[in-house]
Amino acid sequence: MKVVKLSPTGKLYVEVCLTPALLPLYNINDSIVVVIDIFRATSSICYGIDNGATAIIPVSEVEECAAYHGTDHLLAAERDGKVVEGFDFGNSPFSYVPEKVAGRTVVLTTTNGTHAIHLSKMAKQIVIGSFFNLTALCDYLISKKHNVLLVCAGWKNKFNLEDTIFAGAVVHQLNGASYKLDDSSIAAEDLYLLAKDDLRGYLKKTSHGERLKLLGIEADIDFCLNVDITTAIPVLEGDRLVKLI
């Protein structure tokens, strides 16, 4: 059995990778990676899997998604916040309701989220996080007794607040179970504690919130900030995200 590498104080690590551009700095093959893209990819993935989607196949490029035309899969492609022309839908959570996705497989490509999943492929395990499954996810992570790396998808490799705040929410729940924090997990937790009593108000001032507002998808943003409305944890098995049993 592989021995888990502990911190010098004998604790497990919980670290936050603030953008995918920083992933090469982390020892991901020794960690359970949680991929986070709150507005909106990982929120929609959690919602879709909870709503009975058989699987969601994350692909990096629009062309890879298009290659599934002619199969019975649903094809979802988003770039720069908009549905790509010719696709069934993008990454609005309202497209991942039971009526649409139950019993179906969705092929999904997004600007940031699916990219972060692919960059994390060497991880011991990849699970998907969002406010929707926060507590279920944290309970699972604590039960695994393993190092945890929270990977924020950000916006085109830049830091963003919504993903960091969610990472901080996870750190906060794990911290009670005495993990060793790095500087970015300390910062994420402190920002979460500042924001938690009014997530919507706090995130209104962010760049991405403004960008999505311009796109007319404030309802999506508002919905993505609901906490603990699902319990499913999407996990990557091969090239498919499925419900963790």
Place this chain on the structure above:
Amino acid sequence: MKVVKLSPTGKLYVEVCLTPALLPLYNINDSIVVVIDIFRATSSICYGIDNGATAIIPVSEVEECAAYHGTDHLLAAERDGKVVEGFDFGNSPFSYVPEKVAGRTVVLTTTNGTHAIHLSKMAKQIVIGSFFNLTALCDYLISKKHNVLLVCAGWKNKFNLEDTIFAGAVVHQLNGASYKLDDSSIAAEDLYLLAKDDLRGYLKKTSHGERLKLLGIEADIDFCLNVDITTAIPVLEGDRLVKLI
């Protein structure tokens, strides 16, 4: 005269690059870059220039620094928090007192700070920030009416709290002059506001603080958190940091 690029709301930008690894994402040639390495390179540079050093020449590699052997320059080299064997000193601020550096040129290489300076070379102007010259620096930046990019040197390309907190202190002073903030400058300012009433207490929990404590340089750390004890602003002219006139 070159027109400064403004944000869509007509404001100047103040952005925070949380680690040098993210520099390629920023439009640095349109910005005044402030390089920040609080523990300890940029604190010591500010202190040395304020204490009468003629110039400080930042070099990336120990070998480049060694190449100045035989000149009348002082040679300073630090790696992993320690003075490199064979050099006059490293980056402890206590080595940059008037008795040692007044009227002298120092050639300096450090693990993070001088690296960040070199990566920023394409900037419109590079100035050096630390808590020592906080208010003088902010007054200068506001007077310039230009976009500002705060570059945190971090630790081996990872995010660190002390550089981010200082960036937040700058954002806080500039924010009053109505700059447009990005997500990382919002986060940095909020973390600074959390930390400002007890900088030493807040930073005790950081990874780098622990690392430096192991190296027995707590006195350096404590000293680097003194606010507004100098007014000199080191500016890069050619390959030399000199006092801005």
